[in-house]
Amino acid sequence: MDLAIPEGSFVAVVGPNGGGKSTLMKLALGLLRPDRGHVRVFGQTPERMRCRVGYVPQHLRFDAAFPVSSLDVVLMARSDRHWFGPYRHEDRQRAKLALRRVGMAHLADRGFSHLSGGERQRVLIAQALVSDPDMIFLDEPTANVDASMEHEIYELLRELNQHKTVLVVSHNLNVVTRHASHLACVNRTASLERIGALTERQLHRFYRGDMTVFKHGTDCHVLDASKAMREPHHGTAEGQR
Numbered sequence: 492m493d494l495a496i497p498e499g500s501f502v503a504v505v506g507p508n509g510g511g512k513s514t515l516m517k518l519a520l521g522l523l524r525p526d527r528g529h530v531r532v533f534g535q536t537p538e539r540m541r542c543r544v545g546y547v548p549q550h551l552r553f554d555a556a557f558p559v560s561s562l563d564v565v566l567m568a569r570s571d572r573h574w575f576g577p578y579r580h581e582d583r584q585r586a587k588l589a590l591r592r593v594g595m596a597h598l599a600d601r602g603f604s605h606l607s608g609g610e611r612q613r614v615l616i617a618q619a620l621v622s623d624p625d626m627i628f629l630d631e632p633t634a635n636v637d638a639s640m641e642h643e644i645y646e647l648l649r650e651l652n653q654h655k656t657v658l659v660v661s662h663n664l665n666v667v668t669r670h671a672s673h674l675a676c677v678n679r680t681a682s683l684e685r686i687g688a689l690t691e692r693q694l695h696r697f698y699r700g701d702m703t704v705f706k707h708g709t710d711c712h713v714l715d716a717s718k719a720m721r722e723p724h725h726g727t728a729e730g731q732r
């Protein structure tokens with residue numbers, strides 16, 4: 492694949508299971524090394540630029556039932572700065588600020604295991620934000636949350652996108668196409684398109700199966716379900732928002 496992510500964009504990474512979405516993110520983070528070719532992040536190797544990239548992985552990296560508070564979870568992202576000794580005042584201030592940015596300051600002392608799925612996801616986003624990265628990668632951040640929390644999380648990402656490049660893996664095309672500026676279709680290869688330029692045929696090619704594309708209204712986010720049922724291929728060839 493040959494892919495260049497424009498700075499400041501909001502990229503939804505889509506594609507079938509096993510297509511390579513998580514692998515692509517891990518390559519860009521320097522967690523995996525490519526067998527061939529090279530990856531550059533802000534013109535440097537991913538390892539050197541890791542401090543400028545925040546990451547919310549697909550699966551929790553620790554036991555969610557472990558007795559730690561929301562603040563502790565966010566602070567964990569600062570632990571690599573000083574392996575010995577307690578966190579510094581600056582670390583705590585940054586962690587509190589990150590929790591405030593995701594609307595979780597009031598639950599800073601609550602046990603992580605006592606949070607709802609959506610609240611946990613927000614804390615994990617705060618963890619990725621604590622060092623104020625220029626780019627944030629999120630791997631299926633709304634996999635276990637309801638539609639309303641999913642909407643809230645995407646609104647938050649859109650807000651973050653005012654100052655940061657955002658890459659989010661999702662299987663919910665209907666939601667991501669409302670928020671993202673670009674779609675990266677990944678299925679062993681990859682292509683990047685502005686949302687408005689993507690065609691239904693391209694999506695078929697990447698998913699290799701049947702799928703229906705809905706055209707979002709430009710001034711209204713509520714689909715008329717009965718109309719959609721009568722016109723199942725509402726989005727037709729252009730299939731954009």
Ligand SMILES: Nc1ncnc2c1ncn2[C@@H]1O[C@H](COP(=O)(O)OP(=O)(O)OP(=O)(O)O)[C@@H](O)[C@H]1O
Pocket residue numbers: 506507508509510511512513514515
């Ligand atoms: N460490 C690894 N070593 C070898 N193969 C791997 C490794 N990690 C993933 N793979 C394989 O690479 C392919 C792509 O996996 P990846 O997790 O990137 O897919 P994905 O698009 O994120 O899938 P999903 O939507 O199911 O999360 C899969 O066939 C997977 O089995």
